[in-house]
Amino acid sequence: MTATRIDGKTFAAKVRGQVAEHVTRLKNDHAITPGLAVVLVGEDPASQVYVRSKGKMTVEVGMKSVEHKLDINTPEADLLALIDQLNTDPEIHGILVQLPLPKHLDEDLVINAIDPAKDVDGFHISNVGLLGTGQKSMVPCTPLGCLMMLRAHHGSISGMDAVVIGRSNIVGKPMAQLLLNDSATVTIAHSRTKDLADVVRRADIVIAAVGRPQMVPGDWIKPGATVIDVGINRLDAPEKGEGKTRLVGDVDFDSCAAVAGAITPVPGGVGPMTIACLLANTVTACCRANGLAEPVGLTA
Numbered sequence: 247m248t249a250t251r252i253d254g255k256t257f258a259a260k261v262r263g264q265v266a267e268h269v270t271r272l273k274n275d276h277a278i279t280p281g282l283a284v285v286l287v288g289e290d291p292a293s294q295v296y297v298r299s300k301g302k303m304t305v306e307v308g309m310k311s312v313e314h315k316l317d318i319n320t321p322e323a324d325l326l327a328l329i330d331q332l333n334t335d336p337e338i339h340g341i342l343v344q345l346p347l348p349k350h351l352d353e354d355l356v357i358n359a360i361d362p363a364k365d366v367d368g369f370h371i372s373n374v375g376l377l378g379t380g381q382k383s384m385v386p387c388t389p390l391g392c393l394m395m396l397r398a399h400h401g402s403i404s405g406m407d408a409v410v411i412g413r414s415n416i417v418g419k420p421m422a423q424l425l426l427n428d429s430a431t432v433t434i435a436h437s438r439t440k441d442l443a444d445v446v447r448r449a450d451i452v453i454a455a456v457g458r459p460q461m462v463p464g465d466w467i468k469p470g471a472t473v474i475d476v477g478i479n480r481l482d483a484p485e486k487g488e489g490k491t492r493l494v495g496d497v498d499f500d501s502c503a504a505v506a507g508a509i510t511p512v513p514g515g516v517g518p519m520t521i522a523c524l525l526a527n528t529v530t531a532c533c534r535a536n537g538l539a540e541p542v543g544l545t546a
């Protein structure tokens with residue numbers, strides 16, 4: 247391996263430390279405790295794990311954590327009524343509705359019912375529009391985490407060629423927008439892109455957000471490029487025991503690390519940054535709601 251390993255775990259711990267310091271200041275100087283409410287509908291095991299870990303880390307940085315666990319058959323009107331109640335609760339500064347929602351619930355309607363100022367996932371249509379026009383917004387957590395790591399590694403990414411593979415609303419598109427706002431030259435690739443290898447080979451920065459295990463091989467990477475692997479894929483790992491699995495990214499780590507200048511591993515890269523950025527967004531939302539200075543370096 248020749249590439250520098252960008253350690254998301256350590257970076258995320260640093261971000262959580264900065265959040266905790268800011269929370270302490272808010273409590274001591276203003277008697278304000280930032281509060282995050284997480285709403286989970288149903289019992290999807292992966293979502294339950296995420297929600298538990300979000301709650302635990304919220305408390306660890308000194309914030310108030312509220313969890314609402316609703317039955318899988320909860321009517322849409324009940325969920326909207328809960329969101330309405332959280333929107334007007336002065337002790338709640340961030341609201342996150344865990345996705346995906348059960349099929350009978352309209353995801354767009356639910357997300358757009360959240361007060362945009364409390365939309366710490368950054369998925370509300372107002373925040374999408376604000377980000378798209380370069381205005382102050384709540385920024386989706388995973389792309390924000392990627393941007394923080396890129397800024398820390400490169401200083402400035404202005405003028406660099408960046409390729410984002412994937413165009414989802416939660417990762418690919420906001421990622422491309424953030425890179426553009428930082429003056430990178432951005433290409434967005436997707437399943438219809440012709441000659442993806444050729445497109446990726448031109449990039450100084452490659453962001454892979456596809457959901458296909460180890461899809462990007464080392465011979466697609468420009469020597470010295472920075473590779474950010476967003477993908478989380480579970481593969482069978484019989485070598486670890488029967489029924490065991492292991493996590494891999496969208497990038498073939500070994501072959502890419504032999505060519506790249508820097509690379510994030512999976513696990514331990516982008517993943518830990520996502521929750522850290524959720525906490526950062528909550529403290530930012532709290533400061534904005536109270537007309538106070540935002541923490542430096544924790545927003546886009």
Ligand code: NDP
Nearest residue numbers: 388412413414417436437455456457476477478516517520
């Ligand atoms: P989506 O399934 O919503 O989007 C995947 C994108 O990849 C689509 O735009 C699709 O193109 C594109 N794509 C699919 N196949 C190919 C291909 N062969 N070549 C080029 N592009 C392709 O996924 P998400 O954006 O939600 O997530 C992407 C990955 O990131 C997943 O592994 C997910 O688990 C992970 N993730 C990780 C997070 C973290 O915290 N680290 C957070 C969120 C997601 P098209 O639009 O044409 O179909």
